[in-house]
Amino acid sequence: MLAAALADGSAARRCTFEVFARRLPHGRRYGVVAGTGRLLEALDLFRFGAAELEVAARFLDERTVAWLRGFRFSGDIDGYAEGELYFPGSPILSVTGSFAECVVLETLVLSVLNYDSAIAAAAARMVSAAAGRRTIEMGSRRTHEQAAPAGARAAYLAGFDATSNLEAVRRYGVPGAGTSAHAFTLVHSGPDGEHEVEAFRSQVATLGTGTTLLVDTFDITRGVALAVEVAGPHLGAVRIDSGDLGVLARQVRRQLDELGAPNTRIVVSGDLDEYAIAALRAEPVDAYGVGTQLVTGSGAPTAGMVYKLVEVDGVPVAKRSSHKESRGGAKRALRLARRTGTIVEEIVYPAIAPRPDPGELESRDLMVPLVRGGAVLDRPELAESRDLVARGLVSLPWEGLKLSDGDPAVPTTFVA
Amino acid sequence: MLAAALADGSAARRCTFEVFARRLPHGRRYGVVAGTGRLLEALDLFRFGAAELEVAARFLDERTVAWLRGFRFSGDIDGYAEGELYFPGSPILSVTGSFAECVVLETLVLSVLNYDSAIAAAAARMVSAAAGRRTIEMGSRRTHEQAAPAGARAAYLAGFDATSNLEAVRRYGVPGAGTSAHAFTLVHSGPDGEHEVEAFRSQVATLGTGTTLLVDTFDITRGVALAVEVAGPHLGAVRIDSGDLGVLARQVRRQLDELGAPNTRIVVSGDLDEYAIAALRAEPVDAYGVGTQLVTGSGAPTAGMVYKLVEVDGVPVAKRSSHKESRGGAKRALRLARRTGTIVEEIVYPAIAPRPDPGELESRDLMVPLVRGGAVLDRPELAESRDLVARGLVSLPWEGLKLSDGDPAVPTTFVA
Secondary structure, eight states: OOOHHHSSGGGGEEEEEEESSSSSTOOOOOOOOOOOHHHHHHHOOOOHHHHHHHHHTTOOHHHHHHHHTTTOOOHHHHHHHHTOOOOOHHHHHHHHEEEEHHHHHHHHHHHHHHHHHHHHHHHHHHHHHHHSSSSOOOOOGGSTTTTTHHHHHHHTTTTTOEEEEEHHHHHHEEEEEEEOOOOHHHTTTTBOOOOOHHHHHHHHHOOOOOOOOOOSOOHHHHHHHHHHHOTTTTTOEEEOSSSHHHHHHHHHHHHHHHHTTTEEEEEEEEOHHHHHHHTTSSSEEEOOEEEHHHHHTTTTTTTEEEEEEEEETEEEEOOOHHHHHHHHOOOOEEEETTTTSSSEEEEEETTTSOOOTTTTEEEEEEHHHHHHHTTTTTOHHHHHHHHOOOOHHHHOOGGGGOOOOOOOSSSSSEOO | OHHHHHSGGGGEEEEEEEEEEOSSSOOOEEOOOHHHHHHHHHHOOOOOOOHHHHHHTTSSSSHHHHHHOOOOSSEEEEEETTTTOOOTTOOEEEEEEEHHHTTTTTTHHHHHHHHHHHHHHHHHHHHHHHTTTTEEEOOGHHHHTHHHHHHHHHHHHTOOOEEHHHHHHHHHHHOBOOEEEEEEEEETTTTTTTTTHHHHHHHHHHHOSSEEEEESSOHHHHHHHHHHHHHHHTEEEEOOOSSOOOHHHHHHHHHHHTOOOOOEEEEEEOOOOOOHHHHHTTTTOOEEEEEEHHHHTTTSSSSSEEEEEEEEEEEOOOOOSOOOOOOOSOOOEEEOOOOOOSSOOOEETTTSOOOOOOSEEEEOEEEEEEEEETTTTTOOOOOHHHHHHHHHHHHGGGGGGOOOOOOOOHHHEEEO
């Protein structure tokens, strides 16, 4: 495609490509834009080196290989800020440049935004379900090894408190957290029996009484008794990883209180998703460790965003075939809210048209400049993006935070 | 956990950890081991450098940081060959070494195997459903940017013919394939109208008549007519990416035949999964391009494998708490088959026990040595692993290849 476009000259045409989701994953009421920070970082590094060009030269003509050798994105990018909520058809990213330079970015742009936004959307629902209780991302083992730190970053952005992925701590400054595993308890057992107490003593000796002891390796009631015996009443927390978590949390809470450890917290984990988290709301759970369902997007492992050519040399273009509607032309977007802050509508309008009049409502422009002439203007701070998600969730109409399947929280109006 | 184990000496205990899946994803009848080759490659590179150690030093004592600095896996690994089928409880990988060196490998081992095996299992079902027709992996845009080449590799291993991911072509030698996008057709349109014919002419001029033209940007019937007009009756293929693919494939086949292009193939794409592929079996489709559902595991984005401590200093250990049964002790596995090659049972037995007698049945040992004293013995060749998957699928009882939900294709017997 690139070779043909370079040969016939269309490669140089000024184009705008737009990233949007035709729909939200089944039943979801909002999406969360995530990955923008990673994308802008990757954009600077996206080059074709000797090793890549050698492969390209096997099936591409010299002109195309030479073009790839010199590739450096020199166009403009505007988009929703990282952490902004989005709805079907929201113009999440708008990439303008030559056809050739825009088209080679497609896979990078979509891979980053689709993965990170899928995790962030699932994470936001889990954070809502946790209703202020602590949430810890623990899913690294259930996703690709390089997706894991990106997933931890997206979860933090969406409101998770910490991650067990140390590379995400190092690379993105996400707060780290962790507890021990059953293997640590088991390795203290030997031919002469089960020595859970040895494992607890060792962990407390090294990490202090504020640590979290895993109490369900053998027998929970005995585990809790031993944990408090070893660490004393100021034990930080105990973790329960199996069984009926609600029943066990109540039982363990009662036992801890009776043992004089009313401040020892209860951490639960084990195949949690947003529904299981919500179902534990009435139980004495202090923190949730979430793995598999978080890093796989809780049923929606990709955000399903597409990257479509919408404008060529200033003229709107769109595919016409059935079932996959696209709207031509570069766009802008506006979010309308009541004075209380509750949002009511998203307006998407042609970039060349005047900004729609919001009437009595408050309005906010959603697209911000991200790249100009190939230069990244401003890398979003993860803390700011995290704050934006939190404010976005508060701005939703109350139905928007329901976990049950439903329609997008607000309608989107497309101004022709 | 590592710090405490180093402090109390348990870090040095000789341990065996085992990778297995407690169950297959909902309704699946077999799993496919994938990722072993990538894991062995990563094992050689898995070190803690200055940047990582600086973060570790913020919360770990000096002894632990020093241990991480000197880390190099020096143990043994045995496992199912890459491409082998597996069932619930199959001991897919067995890692033996000091507690410390085994425990730091957990996340790496599981991330690689869980992602790659999830994609391979979905891919194998799609290949079965395609019943010999060509299958092309096109999902890079719908998964994390580094997961994409791994996904393409896993799909190829499971029987896919090619990928559109060039990095997978470069890194793993997967055959490459691709077609043009709607953007290429659209960029040839301008203020004076739609010029699909210009796009086709350009593509054929650059890539020859054997290329695949995308015919559904505007009107399929017109698109097919133009495609043959431009490329002649030896046009390689046309691609249809939207609409009712079965109806359109029949219509396009008829049109191509009438235009004297009976050898022009039909490629279909657009949200295909194994069920949609199977539903098109009776239609004149020559190749399937599969994206989203493939790289997200078609409903099962992780294989759900776990990494459990099963033996310490020669003594079997196991967690006893509810609902998460584990079997202690290092294990071996055997697969029994009739003389016809159809498999009937998987036998998992203690490594210290004698090999079970297969009686009248053929038997095959499933675990092979992969690493000895930290040295990788033999990197599996992707072609061999691909062949192993193909042979595995042929060895399943016929119910095993059904796409409908069901039980594992063969039972597993655990010898105590």
